[in-house]
Amino acid sequence: METSSFLFALTLTLLAGWSTGIGSALAFFARKTNTKFLSTALGFSAGVMVYVSFVDLLPQAQEFLLASGSAFPKAGVAAAFFAGIAFIFLIDMLIPESENPHEVHMVEEMRRNDHRQLKQTGILMALAIGIHNFPEGIATFASAYLSPDVAIPVAAAIAIHNIPEGIAVSVPIYYATGSRKKAFWYSFLSGMAEPVGGLAGYLLLRPFLSPLSLGLVLAGVAGVMVFVSVDELIPAAERYGKHHYAISGFVGGMAVMGLSLLLL
Numbered sequence: 001m002e003t004s005s006f007l008f009a010l011t012l013t014l015l016a017g018w019s020t021g022i023g024s025a026l027a028f029f030a031r032k033t034n035t036k037f038l039s040t041a042l043g044f045s046a047g048v049m050v051y052v053s054f055v056d057l058l059p060q061a062q063e064f065l066l067a068s069g070s071a072f073p074k075a076g077v078a079a080a081f082f083a084g085i086a087f088i089f090l091i092d093m094l095i096p097e098s099e100n101p102h103e104v105h106m107v108e109e110m111r112r113n114d115h116r117q118l119k120q121t122g123i124l125m126a127l128a129i130g131i132h133n134f135p136e137g138i139a140t141f142a143s144a145y146l147s148p149d150v151a152i153p154v155a156a157a158i159a160i161h162n163i164p165e166g167i168a169v170s171v172p173i174y175y176a177t178g179s180r181k182k183a184f185w186y187s188f189l190s191g192m193a194e195p196v197g198g199l200a201g202y203l204l205l206r207p208f209l210s211p212l213s214l215g216l217v218l219a220g221v222a223g224v225m226v227f228v229s230v231d232e233l234i235p236a237a238e239r240y241g242k243h244h245y246a247i248s249g250f251v252g253g254m255a256v257m258g259l260s261l262l263l264l
Helices: 002-029 035-067 071-094 108-111 117-148 148-177 182-192 193-208 211-239 245-262
Strands: none
Touching: 002 117, 002 148, 002 182, 035 071, 035 117, 035 148, 035 193, 035 211, 035 245, 071 108, 071 117, 071 211, 108 148, 117 148, 117 182, 117 193, 148 182, 148 211, 148 245, 182 193, 193 211
16 A cells, blocks of 8 residues: 555656646747746646645644644644745745746747857756755655545646646757757756655655654645745736736635545
8 A cells, every 4th residue: 555655646746847848848849928828727737736735734734733732633633734834935035036936937938049158057047946856856756646536637737737837848948058958958957856846755754754743844844835835836927917817716726626526
């Protein structure tokens, strides 16, 4: 059972990380950015992750803490939730503002005859996104391993959110080198930080697995997901300029997640 859960979690985390390559491919082959689709998709991802965090992960975390005999299960869940937020916020603050992976890029930028963007910019962007994806990989892996009923929607949400990041890495590297291959591989490798993060988190936490630690991990994962939603997904959806599509996607993501949890 443990092996199958591990392989399931690893597979989903790999697929989520690989979606940066989808963003790179869009930058190469699409002639125009579909802002309506990206706004809706990013909003949808945020809706999925916010709903899952508050309706599924946090209640499960409290159940684990109750099973562990914790005297203060609600306080423990709250502390772990905000610790998860603090963890990813700290990583976010360590990334230089000039290499902010949240910056929106359009596929039209690929066709500009403008070489002001340097290869170094693209490499730093790839590194920044890789660092940022590390805790997201832990969140994806942990949710798939500990809560398989919500794993696929969560992995899909993370994957959608990685698509614009793939564009953000590809644009400057393609500008500087003229090589689609290099731009694609830098973009692809930045996404591989997610399965690496998932594996590192699993290996570090595995010796300490218990109802108490599982509950704290789930609550921390919920904190990471909520932060990603409000700090990255919703603002990025808005920056594509389609406010109502972003909000519709957000509500739709919560509705789909709510229905799926009712049916499971």
